[in-house]
Amino acid sequence: MAMKPTFSLRPTFLGVANANPAARFCVAGLPLDLGTSNRSGAREGPAAIRAASRMLCDGDHPTQWIEPALLDLADIGDFDIALGDIAASFDLIETQAAKIAHLVALGGDHGATLPLLRALAKRLGAPVGLVHFDAHVDTWPTTFGNALGHGSVFYRAIEEKLVDPKRMVQIGIRSPVARDVWDWTVAQGVTILDAQSVHANGPAYVADTIKRVVGAAPAYLSFDIDALDPAFAPGTGTPEIGGLATWQAQAILRALGSVAFVGMDVMEVAPAYDHGEITSLAAATLAWEYLALVAAKK
Numbered sequence: 001m002a003m004k005p006t007f008s009l010r011p012t013f014l015g016v017a018n019a020n021p022a023a024r025f026c027v028a029g030l031p032l033d034l035g036t037s038n039r040s041g042a043r044e045g046p047a048a049i050r051a052a053s054r055m056l057c058d059g060d061h062p063t064q065w066i067e068p069a070l071l072d073l074a075d076i077g078d079f080d081i082a083l084g085d086i087a088a089s090f091d092l093i094e095t096q097a098a099k100i101a102h103l104v105a106l107g108g109d110h111g112a113t114l115p116l117l118r119a120l121a122k123r124l125g126a127p128v129g130l131v132h133f134d135a136h137v138d139t140w141p142t143t144f145g146n147a148l149g150h151g152s153v154f155y156r157a158i159e160e161k162l163v164d165p166k167r168m169v170q171i172g173i174r175s176p177v178a179r180d181v182w183d184w185t186v187a188q189g190v191t192i193l194d195a196q197s198v199h200a201n202g203p204a205y206v207a208d209t210i211k212r213v214v215g216a217a218p219a220y221l222s223f224d225i226d227a228l229d230p231a232f233a234p235g236t237g238t239p240e241i242g243g244l245a246t247w248q249a250q251a252i253l254r255a256l257g258s259v260a261f262v263g264m265d266v267m268e269v270a271p272a273y274d275h276g277e278i279t280s281l282a283a284a285t286l287a288w289e290y291l292a293l294v295a296a297k298k
Helices: 042-056 086-097 110-124 155-158 179-187 195-201 203-214 246-254 278-298
Strands: 025-030 073-078 103-107 128-133 163-173 191-194 219-224 261-267
Touching: 025 042, 025 278, 042 103, 042 128, 042 261, 042 278, 073 191, 086 110, 086 219, 103 110, 103 278, 110 128, 110 155, 110 261, 128 155, 128 191, 128 203, 163 203, 179 191, 191 195, 191 203, 191 261, 195 203, 203 246, 219 278, 261 278
Parallel strands: 025 073, 025 103, 103 261, 128 163, 128 219, 163 191, 219 261
Antiparallel strands: none
């Protein structure tokens, strides 16, 4: 438990002082939003998530009985990007991510997940399973003509064989989508649990489906904050009504202890549209939940 009041802690994730990239878990920011298709501002997400995370430094996780702030955890700052150049930024992010054993990334537009998956697939020598929370399928071939836009990240990841689509689950999908994009996604073997099915069947059903589809091999968690309903996460660039509540997302994550996660990101936090830091706190809490989950496995 922190011995200082939360407001006076360092402006790092969970107030940690460690910045050693050799730590067991490393947090890095991805201050990039060049690929956004609606409201910009996700470049400010990493700083906002870090600030809100200090609320989570006053005790153990209430089910895992681990205090993530006391893990071998480092905040290594924000990754370098190339101003105004998505492709060059992705190359820089991939190079930096390749050096990290277990990365928790804070974004930033969702397109930046692509270089993280490139680095991870190279390190593992195989595609990974994917647990993907989002309002959008993100499998458009291009995002309004841009092949590296945030709506195309998982089309690229499947085409580049970075993820195994038969071990891929999308949770919370509910946005408008072209039928050919939906059909292509399903044809690759992706399991889609739309928001209505989450509401109708509950977190236990969703967690069981994820565990069945992903199996025991390594998997990656990518959480676009717009998977949450705008009532719980207004601070994002492409909000969609009818989404998950924070309690649903939290309950699902807490039930995934058997999944062999090897990294995660929480993306698309745009604090300019937030209210009372509720979006930033939700994102910080999801990363905190993840750290407690994976640390408990050891």
